[in-house]
Amino acid sequence: MEELLTILNEIQPDVDYLNCDELIDGHYLDSLDILSLVSEMEDAFDITIPTVEIIPDNFNSAQRLWEMIQRLREEG
Amino acid sequence: MLSFSSYFSSGYLAVYLPVCVLLYALAGQRGRRVVLLLFSAVCFWAVSGKLIAYLLLSTLSIHHFGLWLSDVQDRSKAELAAAPKEERKALRARAQTHQRWILALGLSIQFGILLVLKYSPFAVTNLNNLFSALGLSYSLRVPRFLLPIGISFYTMQAASYLFDVYRQKCSADRNLFRLALFLGFFPQVMEGPICRYGQTAHQLWEAPPLRYQNFMLGLQRMSYGLLKKMIIADRLNLLIKNVFTHYENYDGIAIAVAAVCYTIQLYMDFSGTMDLAVGAGQIFGFQLPENFQRPFFSRTIPEFWQRWHITLGTWFKDYIFYPLSMSKPLKKLTSKARKRLGSHYGPLVAGTIALFCVWVCNGLWHGSAWSYLFFGMYHFALILLGNLTQPVTDKLTGALHISRTSLPYRCFQIVRTGLLVCIGELFFRANGLRAGLAMFERMVTASTLEPLRNGTIFQIGMSRKDFFIVALLLGAIFVIGLLQERGIHLGTRLAQALIPVRFVVYYGVILALIIFGAYGDGYVPVDPIYAGF
Amino acid sequence: MTYCKRILAWLVFLAGLLGLLLLASRICIPKNNDSLSGMEQARANGILAEPPESIDILVLGDSEAYTSFSPLLLWKDTGYTSYTCGTNSQRLPYTKTMLERALEKQRPKLVILETLAIYRPIKLDSIASDEAAKYLPVFRYHNRWKDLHWNDFTTAPITATEQAPYKGHTHNETVDPCLNVDYMAPTQEPAATIPLVNQYYVNAIQELCEDYGAQFLLLSTPSPVNWNYARHEGIAAFAQEQGYEYLDLNLENVGIDWTQDTFDKGDHLNHFGAVKVTKFLSNYLRGKDGLIDHRSDPAYGDWNDKLKAYENLISH
Numbered sequence: 001m002e003e004l005l006t007i008l009n010e011i012q013p014d015v016d017y018l019n020c021d022e023l024i025d026g027h028y029l030d031s032l033d034i035l036s037l038v039s040e041m042e043d044a045f046d047i048t049i050p051t052v053e054i055i056p057d058n059f060n061s062a063q064r065l066w067e068m069i070q071r072l073r074e075e076g
Numbered sequence: 077m078l079s080f081s082s083y084f085s086s087g088y089l090a091v092y093l094p095v096c097v098l099l100y101a102l103a104g105q106r107g108r109r110v111v112l113l114l115f116s117a118v119c120f121w122a123v124s125g126k127l128i129a130y131l132l133l134s135t136l137s138i139h140h141f142g143l144w145l146s147d148v149q150d151r152s153k154a155e156l157a158a159a160p161k162e163e164r165k166a167l168r169a170r171a172q173t174h175q176r177w178i179l180a181l182g183l184s185i186q187f188g189i190l191l192v193l194k195y196s197p198f199a200v201t202n203l204n205n206l207f208s209a210l211g212l213s214y215s216l217r218v219p220r221f222l223l224p225i226g227i228s229f230y231t232m233q234a235a236s237y238l239f240d241v242y243r244q245k246c247s248a249d250r251n252l253f254r255l256a257l258f259l260g261f262f263p264q265v266m267e268g269p270i271c272r273y274g275q276t277a278h279q280l281w282e283a284p285p286l287r288y289q290n291f292m293l294g295l296q297r298m299s300y301g302l303l304k305k306m307i308i309a310d311r312l313n314l315l316i317k318n319v320f321t322h323y324e325n326y327d328g329i330a331i332a333v334a335a336v337c338y339t340i341q342l343y344m345d346f347s348g349t350m351d352l353a354v355g356a357g358q359i360f361g362f363q364l365p366e367n368f369q370r371p372f373f374s375r376t377i378p379e380f381w382q383r384w385h386i387t388l389g390t391w392f393k394d395y396i397f398y399p400l401s402m403s404k405p406l407k408k409l410t411s412k413a414r415k416r417l418g419s420h421y422g423p424l425v426a427g428t429i430a431l432f433c434v435w436v437c438n439g440l441w442h443g444s445a446w447s448y449l450f451f452g453m454y455h456f457a458l459i460l461l462g463n464l465t466q467p468v469t470d471k472l473t474g475a476l477h478i479s480r481t482s483l484p485y486r487c488f489q490i491v492r493t494g495l496l497v498c499i500g501e502l503f504f505r506a507n508g509l510r511a512g513l514a515m516f517e518r519m520v521t522a523s524t525l526e527p528l529r530n531g532t533i534f535q536i537g538m539s540r541k542d543f544f545i546v547a548l549l550l551g552a553i554f555v556i557g558l559l560q561e562r563g564i565h566l567g568t569r570l571a572q573a574l575i576p577v578r579f580v581v582y583y584g585v586i587l588a589l590i591i592f593g594a595y596g597d598g599y600v601p602v603d604p605i606y607a608g609f
Numbered sequence: 610m611t612y613c614k615r616i617l618a619w620l621v622f623l624a625g626l627l628g629l630l631l632l633a634s635r636i637c638i639p640k641n642n643d644s645l646s647g648m649e650q651a652r653a654n655g656i657l658a659e660p661p662e663s664i665d666i667l668v669l670g671d672s673e674a675y676t677s678f679s680p681l682l683l684w685k686d687t688g689y690t691s692y693t694c695g696t697n698s699q700r701l702p703y704t705k706t707m708l709e710r711a712l713e714k715q716r717p718k719l720v721i722l723e724t725l726a727i728y729r730p731i732k733l734d735s736i737a738s739d740e741a742a743k744y745l746p747v748f749r750y751h752n753r754w755k756d757l758h759w760n761d762f763t764t765a766p767i768t769a770t771e772q773a774p775y776k777g778h779t780h781n782e783t784v785d786p787c788l789n790v791d792y793m794a795p796t797q798e799p800a801a802t803i804p805l806v807n808q809y810y811v812n813a814i815q816e817l818c819e820d821y822g823a824q825f826l827l828l829s830t831p832s833p834v835n836w837n838y839a840r841h842e843g844i845a846a847f848a849q850e851q852g853y854e855y856l857d858l859n860l861e862n863v864g865i866d867w868t869q870d871t872f873d874k875g876d877h878l879n880h881f882g883a884v885k886v887t888k889f890l891s892n893y894l895r896g897k898d899g900l901i902d903h904r905s906d907p908a909y910g911d912w913n914d915k916l917k918a919y920e921n922l923i924s925h
Binding site: 010054 | 243244245378379393397398399401402407410411414419422423424426427463
């Protein structure tokens with residue numbers, strides 16, 4: 001989780017990631033941020049994020065992102 | 077059979093829709109499904125006649141391919157469960173490839189029909205031009221097809237279903253009729269909104285009983301659309317038609333006025349049609365996705381495209397932008413570029429490639445002509461420019477101590493975005509790219525304030541009174557939009573208001589439509605005078 | 610809200626709406642029959658300003674009806690009074706409306722229907738909107754909100770005072786010859802079919818004439834662009850079946866010279882063609898039941914003045 005927050009802060013520093021739960025719906029992250037985020041997460045956690053997973057529901061909060069990462073790790 | 081050409085035809089509004097609602101109200105649940113399916117077929121037939129075959133073909137094909145995909149998915153799941161762990165990866169990859177082929181085949185049938193019918197005349201014409209430019213005395217016959225109305229919309233919807241089954245976002249539908257209703261539901265089949273299977277298929281099939289409250293809210297929504305279309309869009313046509321067909325006779329300022337008028341007309345016409353579609357859905361108790369979210373309050377071009385024709389934008393985002401930018405080569409590019417160019421410009425490289433594809437598709441989706449392609453490229457360039465200069469503008473506003481959230485700065489952004497959109501629509505409407513460029517040049521170089529000062533602007537087709545009535549209603553729509561931005565919905569409030577208040581408002585709307593509507597003599601496109609004697 | 614209350618509310622609402630529409634109609638309807646007052650088809654509606662029971666022959670139809678036939682020339686030849694209510698591309702529902710309007714004040718002895726209108730397709734939704742506009746003129750005249758005056762709220766609707774100068778005819782001396790003179794050659798083609806809706810309207814018009822004691826005549830005026838043998842056969846068969854009198858001037862010896870007598874390559878007749886057609890009709894109609902020569906009647910002196918003005922125009 002710590003690592004994820006570091007990545008997020010690097011990409012877009014002005015957001016309170018611990019409390020925000022509308023990163024996408026509130027337009028905090030745009031599509032380019034998502035591209036960076038996906039490539040960073042894939043490198044950092046050794047996962048592949050398929051396009052199906054790129055839906056607002058998975059990206060709206062740090063918590064949801066973390067849940068997705070863990071799920072993808074298990075599926076491996 | 078009573079035919080109709082748009083959702084605003086009296087045949088649709090006075091006969092098809094009311095009869096459908098009446099039968100729907102009288103029928104039981106299965107009957108209601110039948111009524112919806114039947115009217116979807118009848119309406120499509122009334123508009124496009126035998127071309128309904130394409131819709132049926134699309135339905136049958138996605139039904140079949142959906143089941144095929146889900147079959148393969150089920151089989152591979154069973155195999156995976158049985159296989160030892162070390163073989164799973166290879167198995168999964170093989171199943172993936174297999175599914176990919178099925179998806180590609182299914183999509184190529186959907187888009188194949190669209191490409192042949194809609195784009196082959198354009199392609200062949202350009203090929204012939206190329207031949208003659210190369211000095212070859214060889215030319216192909218330009219094919220001409222009758223396009224079934226709404227093909228660009230239902231093709232998108234059909235393709236999204238196949239994608240969603242492939243991605244296991246929804247399961248394949250065994251029920252052919254449910255799928256047919258999802259694809260052909262008559263209030264939206266011609267002009268959208270482009271719905272996803274997950275959004276509407278099951279609600280439509282549910283066919284809930286008619287409820288008075290829904291009925292009234294739907295009617296309300298539909299009348300709002302009628303106001304936009306009949307009073308504003310049709311009236312503006314008087315001026316737009318003249319300026320765009322004979323732009324060389326008009327002052328640059330008149331062209332600018334026409335460009336703004338056309339942008340307004342397009343918005344009023346399209347969002348009005350959406351009000352009719354969503355409103356009709358609401359009458360039956362369905363919730364169709366919204367296509368517009370007050371786009372002219374947007375502060376940037378990307379935001380504009382998140383609020384204008386939303387269902388098309390999200391379609392491109394979900395099925396073109398992300399799959400492309402998340403494809404292996406582009407992903408690699410992104411992580412490499414990030415290391416070299418930093419976190420702003422890094423993802424921009426791959427993003428831009430994907431964005432370029434989106435805007436080529438977006439331009440061509442609107443029609444097969446160079447001017448539409450130009451329109452797509454124009455917006456691509458604006459978005460790219462915005463992305464490239466973002467760090468600079470960030471610094472600049474910081475250095476000048478301009479608050480990005482202050483009202484004046486927001487207003488500046490909104491006006492700027494609006495003007496950029498109007499310029500784009502000028503090219504969109506112009507009769508070909510060459511005319512568009514000539515009009516733009518004239519607008520920039522040959523503008524004087526004379527037509528405004530001496531009043532000749534009021535002689536192009538719209539008088540002062542026409543402008544006045546348009547401005548009045550636009551003002552009202554602006555206020556309604558402003559309230560919606562703040563989360564206040566006048567419509568639902570009205571439905572709860574006292575009867576006398578409701579009566580007054582309803583009377584006002586109906587009388588405004590009848591008196592100020594641009595219909596009847598002088599508003600239909602006038603034929604050459606002698607021909608019609 | 611209970612079911613009954615809801616229905617009651619709807620009834621009250623609709624009644625109120627009807628009242629408002631009647632009021633709006635009352636305001637929007639033109640207050641005279643000329644185009645300045647906003648009247649539609651002012652030339653044809655000039656008939657509203659003719660003195661009561663003064664017109665003996667009423668000609669209905671589309672543009673053929675007012676270009677091919679000149680009432681003042683008929684007056685000169687026979688002393689019969691006539692008026693042509695033709696309007697551009699007139700369709701039969703409007704023809705019927707024109708007849709109903711004319712019959713409010715006139716008792717014609719003969720009604721002539723030019724046959725091209727019979728073939729014009731009638732759209733179902735246009736019937737509905739025309740009928741609505743008959744009872745609630747706001748649907749036709751809503752555009753007058755732009756030119757409303759105070760007197761629109763105070764004066765009574767249509768008091769017709771404006772007469773058309775040539776009794777509905779338009780004068781045109783331009784020549785643009787037509788080369789297709791052989792257009793009436795008999796062919797093997799089957800007779801043209803008249804849609805059922807159109808047949809219904811012709812019959813309704815004829816019945817209206819019968820009710821008011823007018824004879825009914827179907828007339829095809831010469832036009833190579835619009836007429837042919839199949840169309841002739843279609844009308845002839847229909848007329849025979851219904852027992853209507855039918856005269857096709859395309860087959861009669863009217864003496865049209867297509868190099869001289871049309872102003873738009875055979876679509877419409879010009880003045881010289883109209884002279885020949887009217888002459889032929891004068892002879893055809895002379896002595897028909899109920900038609901009276903009014904030339905020596907001082908009550909019709911106005912017709913002679915109009916004729917004089919018309920002849921002045923021709924000689925120039």
